[in-house]
Amino acid sequence: MLCQVFAVVEVLSGVHRVDGVNANTYIVDYVDGEKILIDTGMPRSIQKIEHYLSQIGLKPSDLKLAVLTHCHIDHVGCAAELGKRFGIKTLIGEEDSHYVTGERRLPPPKGLAGVGFRLFGAFLSFEPFKPHATLRDGESVGKLRIIHTPGHTPGSICVFDAETATLFSGDALLSSKGELKPPSPSFSLNHREAIHSLEKIMDLEVENLCPGHGEPLLGGVGRKLGLAYEKWKNL
Numbered sequence: 001m002l003c004q005v006f007a008v009v010e011v012l013s014g015v016h017r018v019d020g021v022n023a024n025t026y027i028v029d030y031v032d033g034e035k036i037l038i039d040t041g042m043p044r045s046i047q048k049i050e051h052y053l054s055q056i057g058l059k060p061s062d063l064k065l066a067v068l069t070h071c072h073i074d075h076v077g078c079a080a081e082l083g084k085r086f087g088i089k090t091l092i093g094e095e096d097s098h099y100v101t102g103e104r105r106l107p108p109p110k111g112l113a114g115v116g117f118r119l120f121g122a123f124l125s126f127e128p129f130k131p132h133a134t135l136r137d138g139e140s141v142g143k144l145r146i147i148h149t150p151g152h153t154p155g156s157i158c159v160f161d162a163e164t165a166t167l168f169s170g171d172a173l174l175s176s177k178g179e180l181k182p183p184s185p186s187f188s189l190n191h192r193e194a195i196h197s198l199e200k201i202m203d204l205e206v207e208n209l210c211p212g213h214g215e216p217l218l219g220g221v222g223r224k225l226g227l228a229y230e231k232w233k234n235l
Contacts (some may be wrong), residue, residue, distance in 0.1 A: 008055055011216045012164060012208060018052045021045035023074035023212050026168060027053070027063075034142065037066040037088070038159060038168045039212065043077035043126050046085075060086040067141055068092040069170025069212060070156040071099040071106070072187070073126050080129035089132035091141065093148060096155025102128035106153065110186045144168075147201065151194025152183045158201060165207035167221070172197060175214030180224050182232045195232050202226060 009017045014030040021041025029035050035058065041049065050060055066088050068076050079100070082088040090100075098104040135141070135157060137148035147158040149172040159168040167173070172194065174181040183194040202225055209217040217224075 008052075011210060012166060012218070015166070015210065016052070016056060017210070017216060018049055020048050021074075022077075023072075023171075024210070024214075025049060026210055027056075027058075028144075028168075030143075034064045035062050036141070037063055037082075038210075039069055039075040039170065040066055040078035040082060042074050043081075046078045046081050049078065049082075060088070063088050065141065066090045067135075067144070067159055067168075068096075068100075068131075069158065069168065069172070070153040071096040072153065072171070073124060075170065075212065076100055076129075077126045080127035083129060083132075090129060091133050091135050092131045093146075093153075093155030093157040094134035094136055095148075095150065096153050097131050097134045099153070099155075100126075100128060101130055106189065147204070149194070149197035149200060151190045151192070151197050152188045154189065156194070156197075160204055160206070162204075165205060165222075166210060167201065167204065167206045167208070168210045169201070170212040173201065173209065173211060173225070175209060175211045175217050178215070178217065180209070180217070180221070180228045181214065182228075182235065185235075191235070195229075195235060198225065198229055198232070202229060 011017050016027040018025040025041045026038040079090045135146045139146045145160045149156050149158050152171045156172050158172050171183050185191045188194045206222045209221045
């Protein structure tokens with residue numbers, strides 16, 4: 001049983017951020033009356049998600065969908081277990097679907113991170129699963145729009161809520177100490193493509209950012225991204 005009590009972090013009305021699962025997991029409580037997850041954290045994080053849900057008066061069976069921004073372990077680690085135990089349906093970008101089923105494998109990260117993956121790869125794996133459905137650019141999940149932003153992985157997606165101008169960016173766009181950060185070169189399959197994909201985000205007039213790593217940023221994100229992109233586009 002978990003003894004730790006996690007702080008309740010309501011980023012925006014109806015949007016909660018679960019801490020302690022490595023990559024950020026978001027609980028979204030306003031999609032056509034349904035509650036969904038965006039990303040699921042590392043394997044063996046399911047108790048933390050359950051515990052957070054209990055603190056806001058919910059249980060896992062209240063969740064209907066898990067939208068996965070990409071196929072890396074820290075974003076899909078609990079997807080299989082959530083599906084088997086609670087019937088939560090998983091959705092992922094079409095080009096990443098073969099990686100979560102185990103049909104294909106991504107190459108290891110670049111640099112020192114890749115050395116670590118080669119040494120400890122047996123401990124850095126998740127249970128394969130078959131997504132309930134795949135997502136393409138421009139499709140919608142309720143009122144949330146899917147934006148295909150390849151480069152970090154082939155099927156990386158961002159999820160955009162136009163009503164609140166909020167972007168759930170996975171690892172396509174990160175934050176650190178209140179500033180925007182580009183996707184990691186070490187963990188991106190094609191870093192230049194990942195940077196280029198940010199142009200699609202710049203057209204959305206984003207105000208708020210819920211990134212896969214780092215603190216959420218509220219207000220003026222689109223303006224900040226426009227300035228940052230000028231620095232990043234030649235990386």
